[in-house]
Amino acid sequence: MRKSPHPHINRCGTQSCESWRVLVIAGRASQVKSLVMNQKDLIRLGVPAGEAMRRGIDFISRYVLKGLDKSALPAAVEAVVRDPAHHLRDELAGEFAKALLRAPPPLRPESAPWQQWGEGLEPEAVNQLARACRLPIAAAGALMPDAHVGYGLPIGGVLATVGSVIPYAVGVDIACRMRLSILDYPVRDLERRRDRLIHAIEKETRFGVGASFADRRMHAVMDQDWSVSPVTQRNKDRAWAQLGTSGSGNHFVEFGIFSNSEAFGSLPAGQYVALLSHSGSRGTGAAVCDQYSKLAMDQHPNLPKEVKHLAWLSLDSEPGQEYWAAMELMGSYAAANHALIHQHVVHDLGAQVLAEVENHHNFAWKERHTIQGNEREVIVHRKGATPAGQGVLGIIPGSMATPGFVVRGKGNAASLHSASHGAGRIMSRTKALETFEWEKVNRVLRERGVHLLSAGLDEVPMVYKDIHTVMSAQDDLVDVVGQFDPKLVKMAASGERPED
DSSP states (O other), rough: OOOOTTTSSEEEETTTTTTSSSOOOOGGGGGGGOOOOOOOHHHHHOOOOTTHHHHHHHHHHHHHTTTTOOGGGGHHHHHHHHHHGGGGOOOHHHHHHHHHHHOOOOOOSSOOOEESSSSSSOHHHHHHHHHHHSSSEEEEEEEEEEEESSSSOOEEEEEEEEEEOOOHHHSSTOOEEEEHHHHHHHHHHHHHHHHHHHHHHHHHOSSSSOOOSSSSOOOGGSSSSSGGHHHHTTTTTHHHHHTTOSTTTTTTTEEEEEEEOBBBBBOOOOOEEEEEEEEEHHHHHHHHHHHHHHHHHHHHSSSSSGGGGGEEEEEEHHHHHHHHHHHHHHHHHHHHHHHHHHHHHHHHHHTTTTEEEEEEEEEEEEEEETTTTTTEEEEEEEEEEEEOOOOOOOEEEOBTBEEEEEEOOOGGGGGSSSSESSSSBOOOOHHHHOOHHHHHHHHHHTTTOOOOEEOOOOGGGGGGGHHHHHHHHTTEEEEEEEEEEEEEEEOOOOOOOOOO
16 A cells, blocks of 8 residues: 555545545535545645644535635635634634634744753653754753653753643652751761661651551641642642652652761751652642643644643643642642651651752743843743752752762753753663562662662662763753762652652
């Protein structure tokens, strides 16, 4: 069978055989096969595939079946395509005009500017960022050295858009967050009083899908307006039950040693016990992503398959405003989760906090950036990327057996003031489960002085890139101001579905 010169047009599928001049309508195919215009003509005029194409064929068919002048048909079709708003009330062309107005603009022939940090990144992760930068709403992009494949936008992808937000470019775990508390706890007690530290973690947070507290934790975030979206309103009770929990996937709570060779704020140079946590907005954040990503895809059904997860919501629309308000609420909620974890664990130890740092990723910010010489307001999506504006502090973790770093951003304009959010995976979860066994992993952990309370094989150190290589690839994005070496690590038990 001869292949269609236009792969996106079905040869004998929902839009009819290509040899037909138009689609079958109302069972009268014999009357419309010989029309003077076909799908190729509509494509030439810029009519996008999907609903607009179907409505265009329908318009042609009805025009001919009505006995109107066929010689005037090309001009009539072109007039609708050129100015659909003028034909909205037209009896024959109205639905075609409405479909044209609903259809998203085609992908840009030329990409918005973007830059990559790091070498040897997954080709498909690079392709994902490149495709994202061809969206009609794209203004600029950046790819971090920890990048790997995600849904729509890669993990480690940064995308600036104009007037629109992309739920999947924010991610499923909205506002996933890092928090580090540096304590006055004696360093020698990491080993000497390990049981006390273990008790504090296991008592004061919960791990796993659906993890919650029977005796609910209290925080002012639950007094905020949860009616900003039907999704947050429905999930408020679940969110309260999960407040202060850590979830699953790559989320963790760790004790370790924080080292700084120079003064860090009011903290003198030295070594300190520190508490580090990583988790996000739990089940409610996932529900928000699910609801609004589906809504965005419904609004843009004609997007090419490879970018369907990059469907967007206009911030001028009610759904866009709802999603934005829900996302902001999830940011507050994720921060509250960490605040409670640290508050309760530190109180259980009877310790004091000397200094703290926190930041989140999987979020979208309204920011002003100079792009190709023009300063403008854009929506910066950082999906697995850390804010790194000039002087901004952040945390970039490694793995359960490699160091993480407290960093200060340099405000690099080309990266949209961003840096990596970790080491980045080099192996899928499925492959990790097939590859590793605990006997060998535990040997590595012992060699590095790490005591693991629980985790899955899909989160062992070997599934991640070398954090030192990742950091050296972004030395123009951040300065390192301190190092955290994990010593006591708690993650969700093996077999839990990942929520990251």
